[in-house]
Each structure stands twice: as structure tokens, then as C-alpha cells.
Amino acid sequence: MKLTDRVDAARRDGPLHRLDKKVPVLPSVARMTEEAWLGDEDRAAAPAPVADAQVPAPAPAPVVDPLAELKERAAQELFVRIGTRLNDASLSEEQLHSYARAELGNIVAAEQVPLSPEERTRLIAEIGADVLGFGPLEALLADVAVTEIMVNGHQQIFVERAGHLSLSDARFTSEAQLRRVIERIVAKVGRRIDESSPLVDARLADGSRVNAIIPPLAxxxxxxxIRKFAREPLTVKDLIDFGTLSAEMAQVLDACVKAKLNIIVSGGTGTGKTTLLNVLSSYIPPDERIITIEDAVELQLQQDHVIRLESRPANIEGKGEITIRDLVRNSLRMRPDRIVIGECRGGESLDMLQAMNTGHEGSISTVHSNSPRDAIARLETLVLMAGMDLPLRAIREQIASAIDVIVQITRLSDGTRRVTHVTEVQGMEGDIVTLQDAFVFDYSAGVDDTGRLRGHAVATGVRPRFADKFRDLGIPLSPSVFQANLVTRDKR
Structure with missing residues (x-):
């Protein structure tokens, strides 16, 4: 009997004959080598091996899940059995998951596949994550060290840990599985994604920000x-421990918020603007009414008197859109003590500046820019996007009158996020908005052996004008926080 006939006969008569060819051979069977199937006469007739030098190294075989088809069949069967209950409002999330696990146990048992208890438990968990959760992303979402997840197609997932990107071993089995996960995420927040609306911003239940884009655009x-948020909101102590800002900076920013100065947090993408905005918002007294306005709710304010507003995209007919600008205008009629705008990226900047100039002091927002000076130019551009034909000088006067402090946060070359500037907006000189740094980041200390920057933020030695307001309002702040040491003074 030929070798191939013996292999086919053994597989046909073995424990996997019931599954036919729909399920790949289990690892325990796949490990059987051709040597184990050869008889004595076959070994004698086998050709002599070729010298290693004459045989090129084989290409690494792609990683294949031997139970992929079994998982797919079990998932489809689970959809059939519990499909009507997936949207049952009377079932809690815990009840639905418990029911699904019980049904999965029955489905896997019916397959009669020889699995160890550990393999069986893992198989049920993976299928359950695919049907009810986020598939291979579940483990990454549970990993506290992962701060961002980037899925580039179903076969490639990158993650960010400690500010550095790396390729993950996790994979989606197919484009269809990835699409199911995306649709499950956006459906939970009342959004939709399809060929007519192929991109969407959404959020997970824990507040993590999600952006999805599908073909034909992708x-x-x-x-x-997915930009993950910490389960517990970071505090100012955490940021000081991380080196994001100094204790002196924290004291000044605390006083700025309590004195109702208007603050802009400036920074690039992924620098931690929202995290810093959360920390600044924590300084707001608990007896004030706070209204937050965002594209997708991310802020995690701890005060009791908080009203959270979220914009809404247009429906499938192109109607019903509610923009950030609409919400800013509406918030002015809601008797706010503080207005916190997640990000200014359009014409709402003009409404925000007008609110700051007409009695709504203590407002806080963020803007994308690379320096305090760039933040002023960026705000000028955003105001022009409002469609108002305003002269540039009028816009700059609005900005100089409305904004008191710009806090610049930067992601440095070592992956850390640091507050590099605390800058006062002093007013106008001619046609120029004048700025004065109270704190700047000192890069002169170089880097250590691990590539981490040794520098830290230092005071410039210039006492800002808003310090007088602290004194008038009785807000305690030691004058020494603005004093520069001798080394810093010499460098300046």
C-alpha cells in the first residue's frame, strides 16, 4: 500500500472521521510525522537526503489556526440559536453572556472533537468573544499596558505600549469578522457604518475613542x-509622577482654573490633550455647573453637576446633523458656570471666543497645534471657517481678549508626553498677539542610557500678569513657583 493511501485510511478510520474534511487536523494528529507512517520497506526505498548545503532554507509557514473552521461553524450555529436574544432589552449583558456560554458548551460537545479541558474552555471563550465581544481585540483591550490599538486590515494589528508601536500576534480570521466587530462597536452608540457612510467616530463603554473606516475608502x-482610556481617570499626582508636568506647574494651573481664567490646551495628535483637559477640569469647584461638549464623549469629570453634550452626524437622508457649533450656542442658554469643549476644529471657535468674552469665564478647550504661537494662528484659521467676513485684526483682538493661558503638551522623541509650555496671552502690540512663557521645557540635560530625555519643565523667572488676579481673589500661590534657578537664568 502506498504511503498516501495509508495516511488517508488512518485519517478516515480515526477519531476525526465524523468531521470529514471540514475541520483541519488537530495539533495532536498534525504532529505525527511522515517517519511514523513509513514501514521498513518504505524507508529502504526512500531516496537519500540531499546535503543541507544544496537545499535552500524553506520559507516559514504561515500561522494557521487548526480549529478555525470549527470556530466559524460553532459561531454560525450560536447566531442561529440566540439570534433573537441578541437585541432582547429584557436581558442584561451578564445574562446574555451566560446563556451564550451554555449554548456554546452544547455546540462544542455535539461536534465530538477530542479536546482537553483547557482547549475546550479556550475555544468557548474565543467563540464567545467573536459573537458577543470584540474577537481578538478582547485580550488587547484588557491589557492595561496597551494604550492604542491599530487594526490595518484583518491580518495586521499594531499596538502602542509606553509610547512605542509594535506588531501584535493577534489576528482576525477574515475581513467579515473584522466588519462584524466594527458594526458591533458603532451600533452600541447609535451610529452606523456601511458603503454609503464608510467612516465613523464612536466610543466604547469605557470611553475609549474609536475610529473606523471601511472599503471603498479603505x-x-x-x-x-482604538485609543484606550484608563479605567480610573488619571489625577494630577499621576501626571507629576509620570513627569508630564512639574509640581510648580500643577500649582499654577490649579490657581488658573479656580481664578476662572480661560485656558486652551494645545498639542498634536496623541499627545494627551484630553487627559490633561480631564485633570484641569478636576480643579473646578464642585458647586459650579459644568457643560461639556464633544464629538464623542471622552471626558471623565468627577463632579456631580455635569451636563454632557455630544454632537450627532446626519442620518441616511442627510438630515438631523447637530454640530459642535450648535451645541455651543445652545449651552449658552443652559446657565453654565463652565463650558468645556473637547476640541475646537471649526466655526465653533468663534462662538467659544464670544462666550469667553461675554461673561462665561473659566472655559477650557483644546486645539491641534505644535506651539503656543501656532495655537494663536490655528484659532485665527478656525474662526475664519465660521464663514464670517471678519478682518484679521478683529479676530486677533477677540483671541487676545478671550484667551488667558495656553498650555502646550508635546509627545517627545522618547515617547513620553510632557507639558512644554505654560504661556500667558498678554494682549496686543500693534497687529501681533503678545505671549509670555511662564514655564518651558529644558532640553539641555540630554538623554540617559535608555534614550529617555532627562529634561524637565522650568520656570522662566517672569512673573505673569495673571498672578495679580490670584492675589485679588485670595487664591494662595507662593511667588517662588515663578522663580528660575541660576542655571536657567544663565541659559536665558
Missing amino acids: VDGSSLT
């Missing part, structure tokens, strides 16, 4: 980006 397959 040429190489669906793309999903």
Missing part, C-alpha cells in the same frame, strides 16, 4: 483605531 480592507 483600499486594503477595513481599518480600526
Whole structure:
């Protein structure tokens, strides 16, 4: 009997004959080598091995899940059995998951596949995550060290840890599985994603920000980006421990918020603007009414008197859109003590500046820019996007009158996020908005052996004008926080 006939007969008569060819051979069977199937006469007739030098190294075989088809069949069967209950409002999330686990146990048992208890438990967990959760992303979402997840098609997932990107071993089995996960995420927040609306911003239940884009806009397959939020909101002590800002900076920013100065947090993408905005918002007294306005709710304010507003995209007919600008205008009629705008990226900047100039002091927002000076130019551009034909000088006067402090946060070359400037907006000189740094980041200390920057933020030695307001309001702040040491003074 030929070798191939013996292998086919053994597989046909073995424990996997019931599954036919729909399920790949289990690892325990796949490990059987050809040597184990050869008889004595076959070994004698086998050709002599070729010298290693004459045989090129084989290409590494792609990683294949031997139970992939079994998982797919079990998932489809689970959909059939509990499909009507997936949207049952009377079932809690815990009840639905418990029911699904019980049904999965029955489905896997019916397959009669020889699995160890550990393999069986893992198989049920993976199928459950695919049907009710986020599939291979579940483990990454549970990993506290992962701060961002980037899915570039179903076969490639990158993650960010400690500010550095790396390729994850996790994979989606197919584009269809990735699409199911994306649709499950956006459906939970009342959004939709399809060919007519192929991109969406959404959020997870824990507040993590999600952006998804699918074909035809994403040429190489669906793309999903998740920026995770800490389960517990970071505090100012955490940021000081991380080196994001100094204790002196924290004291000054605390006083700025309590004195109702208007603050802009400036920074690039992924620098931690929202995290810093959360920390600044924590300084707001608990007896004030706070209204937050965002595209996708991310802020985690701890006060009791907080009203959270979220914009809404247009529906499938192109109607019903509610923009950030609409919400800013509406918030002025809601008797706010503080207005916190997640990000200014359009014409709402003009409404925000007008609110700051007409009695709504203590407002806080963020803007994308690379320096305090760039933040002023960015605000000028955003105001022009409002469609008002205003002269540039009028816009600059609005900015100089409304904004008191710009806090610049930067992601440095070592992956750390640091507050590099605390800058006062002093007013106008001619046609120029004048700025004065109270704190700047000192890069002169160089880097250590691990590539981490040794520098830290230092005071410039210039006492800002808003310090007088602290004194008038009785807000305690030691004058020494603005004093520069001798080394800093010499460098300046």
C-alpha cells in the first residue's frame, strides 16, 4: 500500500472521521510525522537526503489556526440559536453572556472533537468573544499596558505600549469578522457604518475613542483605531509622577482654573490633550455647573453637576446633523458656570471666543497645534471657517481678549508626553498677539542610557500678569513657583 493511501485510511478510520474534511487536523494528529507512517520497506526505498548545503532554507509557514473552521461553524450555529436574544432589552449583558456560554458548551460537545479541558474552555471563550465581544481585540483591550490599538486590515494589528508601536500576534480570521466587530462597536452608540457612510467616530463603554473606516475608502480592507482610556481617570499626582508636568506647574494651573481664567490646551495628535483637559477640569469647584461638549464623549469629570453634550452626524437622508457649533450656542442658554469643549476644529471657535468674552469665564478647550504661537494662528484659521467676513485684526483682538493661558503638551522623541509650555496671552502690540512663557521645557540635560530625555519643565523667572488676579481673589500661590534657578537664568 502506498504511503498516501495509508495516511488517508488512518485519517478516515480515526477519531476525526465524523468531521470529514471540514475541520483541519488537530495539533495532536498534525504532529505525527511522515517517519511514523513509513514501514521498513518504505524507508529502504526512500531516496537519500540531499546535503543541507544544496537545499535552500524553506520559507516559514504561515500561522494557521487548526480549529478555525470549527470556530466559524460553532459561531454560525450560536447566531442561529440566540439570534433573537441578541437585541432582547429584557436581558442584561451578564445574562446574555451566560446563556451564550451554555449554548456554546452544547455546540462544542455535539461536534465530538477530542479536546482537553483547557482547549475546550479556550475555544468557548474565543467563540464567545467573536459573537458577543470584540474577537481578538478582547485580550488587547484588557491589557492595561496597551494604550492604542491599530487594526490595518484583518491580518495586521499594531499596538502602542509606553509610547512605542509594535506588531501584535493577534489576528482576525477574515475581513467579515473584522466588519462584524466594527458594526458591533458603532451600533452600541447609535451610529452606523456601511458603503454609503464608510467612516465613523464612536466610543466604547469605557470611553475609549474609536475610529473606523471601511472599503471603498479603505483600499486594503477595513481599518480600526482604538485609543484606550484608563479605567480610573488619571489625577494630577499621576501626571507629576509620570513627569508630564512639574509640581510648580500643577500649582499654577490649579490657581488658573479656580481664578476662572480661560485656558486652551494645545498639542498634536496623541499627545494627551484630553487627559490633561480631564485633570484641569478636576480643579473646578464642585458647586459650579459644568457643560461639556464633544464629538464623542471622552471626558471623565468627577463632579456631580455635569451636563454632557455630544454632537450627532446626519442620518441616511442627510438630515438631523447637530454640530459642535450648535451645541455651543445652545449651552449658552443652559446657565453654565463652565463650558468645556473637547476640541475646537471649526466655526465653533468663534462662538467659544464670544462666550469667553461675554461673561462665561473659566472655559477650557483644546486645539491641534505644535506651539503656543501656532495655537494663536490655528484659532485665527478656525474662526475664519465660521464663514464670517471678519478682518484679521478683529479676530486677533477677540483671541487676545478671550484667551488667558495656553498650555502646550508635546509627545517627545522618547515617547513620553510632557507639558512644554505654560504661556500667558498678554494682549496686543500693534497687529501681533503678545505671549509670555511662564514655564518651558529644558532640553539641555540630554538623554540617559535608555534614550529617555532627562529634561524637565522650568520656570522662566517672569512673573505673569495673571498672578495679580490670584492675589485679588485670595487664591494662595507662593511667588517662588515663578522663580528660575541660576542655571536657567544663565541659559536665558
